[in-house]
Amino acid sequence: MKAVLGIDWGGTYIKAGVVNYRGKIEKKLTFTSKNLRQKEVFIQELKRLIKELKEFSISGVGIGAPGIVDTKKGFIYYLPNVRGWENYPLGRVLRKELKIPVFIDNDANMFALAESRFGAAKGLSPAICLTLGTGLGGAVVIDGELLNTEISAQELGHVPIALAGQKCACGSRGCIETYTGNKRLLRRYKQLKSTKHKNFDVEYIFQRALKGERAALIVWGEFSFHLGKFLSGMINLFNPKAIILGGGVSGAFKLFKPLVLKTIKENSMWPNLKGLKLLKAKLNNPGIIGSALLVKDKLASV
Template identity: 60%
Template structure:
């Protein structure tokens, strides 16, 4: 049986898995990303993974990487949260090393692909997915395909919403990420608490809100308002059938969904809302599965 290796390359963990042609995960390995910051260590680990998986007949490797990539050339321009990877031809390097076809995409785009094929958006043809975490990642799937440019497109988190706002991880100012990223939520909460709340994490702010604490509720209300306004714009542009929320902050989905929905209703064009659903992501290993689909799709296209 032909298999595909998918790699979900995150700032904290690198997860690798073998899937069959239908996206079923057969085997998985998880490695701490802190050991892989240097290129040599990263390449050696990929080689080691191939050793571990040598009994599967791997047809191709797909990688979801946390940054800006030329998808045609598999060339990394930069990874905002991992230093030392500017302007690097990862596809060519790995293909020479492994003797296998390699494909690269942005991590949120492959996450979206997996959720659209097998997860919360299965069967839908117009899908927007957001990964809510430290930053805001996004992907758009139209008729089962990632909406791509020459480079990894759909950097939804980096749509500027305020002309002269806070500095963003992308180097610009006032992006929507600076309003809904977990870093901002924590900062806002600490400010409201006058820094008396210790060093809270997003899940602490969620528990406090569920207990009815005023400051925590303000954080989620502001978050929902920003996210709802932003999504109203996305809805007007793309007319999605479904919006999928993934990433760590989506743990608060039940809390923010009604607020986000009410903001969307006030600001998006109403005919676009008739069939729209807001749902939480479903797959446990969407990053791996999507990356494996990326490899399979590209190989199928070559043959086709």
């Protein structure tokens, strides 16, 4: 059977899976996630996996990396949350070590690719697919293809929605992800509750809001306004048929959906709203599936 290995490389974990040519995961794999900052560990772990997977005749490896990548060369510029990988030619090194084709792109791009081909955005184009978590990642997909970028840009999280605003990890101020990231939500909730209590997460704020708690409702109200304002700009820009929201924060989708839609309607140009769908992401392992699709596409185009 022909299959590819898809790697979803997060800031704090690595998920891997053997994916067949119909986009189904045949086998999920455990990746030792300790010492990810050490390139050697990462490379040796990958070698081990490929050996273990002989039965599958793996035709290539796709990696969704948590940072900025030159997608043509598989060259990593930097990974904001994993130090030690600056300016590293990972693609070249792996191709030599593994002796099979290796392709690297941005993790959020891989999420978007999977959701647009097999997930919530299937058949809907253009689609804007976003993961809402620590940051805001994602990509625009047109007719099933990622918006063409040599560098894995499409850094949607680093589009500003305010002239000043809070300092962002990227060095700028006012980036949308400083408004929608889960740290912001937790901090704002703490502030509103005047509490030093620390044992809560975004899911908790969601549950509190469902129960009608004022502070929690304010947090989600502000979140929705900020996200909606950002999306109105993206709607005016891309005229999408679908906006797909995934990632941890999208657990509160049913709560914030109507609020986000209200801001979108108030701020977008009306012809661009025709038939627009705001949907929750659907796939269980979009990062793995997307990385596999990357390989499939690249090998097909050779």
